[in-house]
Structures are given as C-alpha cells and as structure tokens.
Amino acid sequence: MSHRPTLLSIALIAAPLVVLSCRSSAPSRNTAESVTGRESSPEDGPGGSTAIHTVTHRQQRSGERPASLVRWEGERPTLQVLFATNRIPQRPSPGSRWSYDRQFDQTLRFGLCHVTLSEQRRGNPPEPDTPPPRLLGFIPLPQEPPPPPPPAPEVTLVQPLAGIEFHDRLKQMLAESATPELLLFVHGFNMDLDTSSIRAAQVALDMPFEGAVICYSWPSRDSEKARSTDSQIVEQSGLPLARLLVALLDEVPETTRVHIVAHCMGNRALLEALNKLPDRFEEPRRIDNIVHAAPDVSVNEFRELAPRGTRLANRVTLYVCESDPALAGSPASADAPRAGNARPPLVIPGIETIDTDCVSTGPLGEAHDVVELGLLGDLSALIREGRPASQRPWLDLAESNAGVWWICRRKPEEEVWSWPRAAKQTAEAPRTPEPAESPIRLLSAPGNSEE
Template sequence: MRSTARRVLVRAQVLTLGLLVLAGCAGGPQGVLTPLRVDPAAFGASRIDMLVATTRQAVDDPAFLYGGERGPNLSLLDMEISIPPDANRKIGEVQWPKRLPPNPARDFTTLLANPMSAHQSRTWLNENLTPSRNVLIFVHGFNNRFEDSVYRFAQIVHDSGADVTPILFTWPSRASVFGYNYDKESTNYSRDALETLFREVAKDPRVREVTVMAHSMGTWLAVESLRQMAIRDGRIAAKIHNVILASPDIDIDVFRQQWIQFGERKPHFTIFVSTDDKALAVSRILAGNSRLGAVNPAEEPYKSEFEKAGIDVVDLTGQGGSDYLNHSRFAESPEVVQLIGRRLINGQTVTDSHVGVGEAIGAVAIGATQAVGQTASAAISLPIAVVDPTTRRNLGDQFDAAVDSTAGTLEAARP
C-alpha cells in the first residue's frame, strides 16, 4: 500500500514538473551573451550597466559565460545590456532574440561582458554610483540560467526606473525543474559569498544605502546571508535599509527563527505574496510546510505577526498576468515593478498617508488597502483586460486545471 502511494506520488511529481517545464519554456536561441559591438542609441535603445557577481563555474563558450555548476571562487563581471525602445516592447517582458545576432531595436542585446578583479569592481562601483548613491543588489530564484538572471535583472532595473546602481548576484542553478534539490544546496553553497558582497558594498564610504531584492528560492539565500552577517557582526550592516522578498520560497517557521536572529536593528522588509502561486504550492507539497510567499496576510497568526514585526506585505493574489504559475508578478506587472522603483527601493511604504488611490503605481489602486499598522495587504486593482477570465488564453486555463488536479493528487498520495 505504501509503495503504491509512493509510485503515485513520484508520478504526480513528474507530471507537475513537466507542467512547469511547459509553462516556463521560452522560444528563441540560447547563448545570447556574446557582445554585439553597436551603439544602442542608434536603435533608440537604452543601456543598463551592471556589476555581476557569481558563484557559478565559468564555461569556455562566450555565448554562455557561466553554466549551472559551482565555481570555486566568486567571479565578477562588468556587463552592459541594451533594452529595446519602449515603443517596441511591453513593460515587464524580456524580449529574447528570435535569431542571432540580435536586433537592438526589438531584442535584448548584450553589449559588454568584461571580467573584473575585486579591485576593479570597487572602482566600477564608485564610477557608476548614481546621484542617489543607492545600490540595488538582486538575487534571482530557482531554475535560472546565467543569461536568464542577467536579462531579467536588466528588465527590472529599466522598467522600475529606479535611481540605483545595479548589482546582480547569480548563484549556480542547473536551470531545470528537476534540479530543485541541487539548486537549494547551491544557495547554501553561496551564502558566504553573498554575505561578503553585502559587507563590501555596505562598507564603501561613497555608498549611501543598499536595497536587497530577491525572488523565490533566492530569498532563502538572501535571508540566510543577512542572518549570517547579523550573527557574525552583531547586526546587519546599517546601510542595508530595505529588503524586498518577492514570492519567497522559505518555510514560514524557519523565517520566524531567522527574523529573531537578525537582532534588534533590522532593515525594513517588504514581502510580495500570492496565495494562488502555483510554484510555491508545489514547493509546499514537496517540502511539507507552508511557504512565506503563499501565506494569506489577512489571516491570523500572520496578520498580527507581520504587524508586530513592522513588515509591509503586498498581496498580489488574483492579479493575473502572463506567468501561469503566478510566481513572477513582481517583475512582469508594469504597475508592480514601477511601484518597486518609485517607492520601495527608496524606503517608502505603500500605504502611508501621503499616497492616494492610484498614486503609488499609476493605473492601479493601492491606497485603499487592508492596512493594519505597518502591514499592507494590498488589494491592487489591475485593468479589467488583464483580470477578466474571458481575456485569458486557453492554454492558461488548461494549465490551471492541470496543476490544481496534480496538487490534489499529491496531497492524496502523501503518507
């Protein structure tokens, strides 16, 4: 009986992972990182210059630069990415080339990929500080190739309009939905390196403040690195003012303990949650406990805990979008990514008395929220064309039904 249940569980997991593959596949060629020597301004394109720090193992192919295996040391690069003009793209989307070489007028294009030493990276940081002298460090999530993380972060920086110096930390992911355990261990492998990056950036005298933003499994890495810093140094570096966790794939009980270990002087935390996040639903089934990014902040005990901790929570449940997993709304929704750039990176909350309905994120209403003290369970009203089920593609509806059915099978098969 137990072996039968086990076989059902394994088959259901494989089915679920297969569905995630179908949902996450992107068309077009891979290996897009060979620099194209062009002036993006000639195509009406924008340029994003970022520092990339990675614990991945380098590969010989310049079109890929780094793979999914673990490198022995932290590597640093100066990378420049060209973003197509806004007239030729949708805010929140990465325009992958359909063929190579890319066309900067319509495709994301790599312009520069130069390795740097630690000394050169400090020089780069000082030369690229914006007038705000704020730094944004981004940590990507599960199932990401190196190029995925680079292009996604370039999109976030561009679309948010944030006045920041961008730094990407990318850890060894095998970019496979079957590699969940490997990826999780890779985040543990990378904790010391990310903690060092946090410390080095924060101690630079010209840097005014640092925002840490992480997504999915990358939130575990970011929070663990901050916890290590707090234990090692007695506190999280004072310049790390803001921490943004998007769809955090962290066990809720573990996060409670991490929060205590941060100590008394903590950064300001904002968490984006979705109770309909299908990726976190699968993670909960596999891990056996609730994930921080899938809790309902209007329910107890979470409501009181968030209020007491002073954590801002933005609930994106039911907001639709192009991601059938409902796992990347923070980056793909034009309204939300602009909220991140206009307010959260600058240390502002989403529900203070200076924000009226619709002001915070343009076309959406976030002022009239279920605000409880410092906690904002944001009832964001996206345009009806996005939310109305009649506008959704048939594939999205079929995928929803398949995942819901599979999740039920997994629950039934658990011993």
C-alpha cells in the same frame, strides 16, 4: 427617366462617410506630456541631443541619466549590470565570450554584463491610436500587416573583472548617480547568468532605478526539474552572498542607499547571508530596503530567519501571492506552506506584508509570474520615493488575528518622468585577457572576522 438608387450605389456613397466617422470617433489615448514642454523633432533622430523618452508613472519629474545606461539606440536601451557569482567560469573558445556554468563554488567571482533590452515596458511612450478598420461600404478591406515583434533581450558583453576592478567600477557608477543608490538583485531558480542579468536590468529600467545595479547569480541548474538540487545549492550560496554584502557595505560611501531585492528561491540565499553578517552593520543601519518577493521558503524558516533583516535595514517588505504558479509548483509546498503564498498572509513584526494576489500572478518575475508593471510601480514608490505602505493609496489595510497587512487591489497612480535618450556613452570595460584564472576571495566567513 429617374434612376432609383441601388444598394451598391448607396454603399459606395456611404463608404467615405463611414471611414471619416470611424476616424473622427476613434477614442484618443490618454497621452503623457513631455516634461520639457516640447516634442522631439525629426532632426533629433533616435540619438538626438534633445530627444526625450516620456513614460507614465505617478508624478511629473525629469529623471537623471541612470548610472547603468550605456547607450540608447532607437527603442533599445543597453544597461550595464555588475555581477557577482559563485559559478565556475568557462574559458571562451575563439569567437565566443566568457560563460559561467552551473557548478557550485564558494569562491566569489566578479564581472559586468551589457544587457540590451527589447523595449522599455513601463517606460514605453504612449503608442499611437490604432487605426480604424478600412471599409468599402460595410465590407472590411485587408489591413496592413502587423509590425514584426521586437527583438529579444540579449546580453551583448560578459566581462570578468578582478575584485578591485569591480569595486572601482561600482564607485564610478555611484559617483555618476544624481543620488548614490545601489540595487542588488538575487534571482530565483531556473536561471543562468544571462537570464538573471536580463531580469535585473529589466526591473531596474521599468522601475525606473537610476543608480548602480548588481546581480548576484548563484548556480541555479537552469531547469524546471532541478528544484530539489537548487534548494541545496541556494542555501550553500548564502555564505558567498554574505561575503559580497560585507564588501559592499564596507566599500561604498556611507551616503549610499542600498536596496536588496530577492525573488522566489533567491530568498533562501539572502536569509542565510543576512544571518551571517556581523552585528556592526546593525548600528548604524547601512541597508535602506530589503524586499522579499514571493519567497520560496517555508513559513517556519522565514519566521526564524527574516527578523534579522529588521535589525539591518530601515524597511523590510514581503510581497506575497497565493496564486503564484512558481510557488504552487514547488514540491516543498506540499510539505510546508511557503512564505510567498501562505494563507492568511504571513505577518511578522517589523515587516510590511503586501498581498498582490488581486492584481498579478506574481510580484516580480517573467514567464512563470509575469513582471507586473503595476507592482513595479509599487516597488518604485517603496525604493525610489521611500514611501511606507501607509502612504501608498492603492494599498488597503487588512487585519486578522495574525496581525495587519496590506492588499494591493489596484495599480499605482501614474506620474510622468523622462530620461534623456542621448545619454553620454559609457566606456566599454577594459578587456583583460584571462582574469578568471586567479579569482579572489573577499573575506573568510564574515561572522568570524571583523578585520
């Protein structure tokens, strides 16, 4: 007696064929080759001496150990970020660490943070292919639970430093760099010391930046409702920032490439500071790059103050984004268009304007204007490679009666670079008992003194 194949028997026979077909036809992800020509073995371990962290960017290169890297445990790098602030320090209670409140002060205070990041974003190696769905015939089977989300970035150490300790640590980091470079990051509104240090560390890692990293943390109120108060505080924070710039430019070796990146409202402090610097920094120029990212500054004020940067730096760049929600929500934008989202884009002689509206909701931030990895790729080409806009092929030239600017219509081309994961451990900062009891002043108003 012959048996007719039932629907169930056909499904059971076909099931393994369907699974095999799905596995073989799954598209393979375009993985990046290790620049060393070998893959890390299990013996290497997360901290093994030959383990390599491979990432995609534009061209094949092997990155030097970044001067700011303290350690790399698993997928969590810890970076050392120096900070200067005009916040007032708070003495730690037993079991806690130093903190800095939101009260404004003209006195500069110094320190360092150890920032442990949740993961490397642009720096993540290619992830394995997503497994195909498990099937019983045409019936999907339960999938394995997704992995837990990565731990949040955190500041694991806040160590106050005296002024001389700050500069000694900076010089040490520059001496350890393959090419002495310094990145000074000035944050926007609604940030405390921890979040601004995390932002600086993440930008440096994602770029990637291999020199010393400094965060200037002005006393933002850390509140969405405090914009008007922050507007006054950030302008008054320009003088302490100018003192910091004078000290940095005087102290670091002349061969150091100095880059300054200011975001959103932080541009107000930077513009005030640049216009307070002594004329002696105009020739020779000690600043390599000044980057104004989505400045929350009126168009008229930016036109008035920004040209000073063109006399102090080799290159000045303005990133604009019409749809940046942080600028759209600025109360001042109703009265005066902001330089960061004006239409048509603001064009000033000597400043390269990059319109990022086609690829991002904002040039640099997180939460209100997500750190867009493609834009950090453009920033990397600008800062690390020294390429002007005309040599960055993902930028298209635009022109109007106002002048010429550039439109970022696609993300930068990719490269392969790597950092040794087993970097030499950087010593923890010496723990001084109460250094904040005697904060130092670097200088009087820099425009009044040349000593």
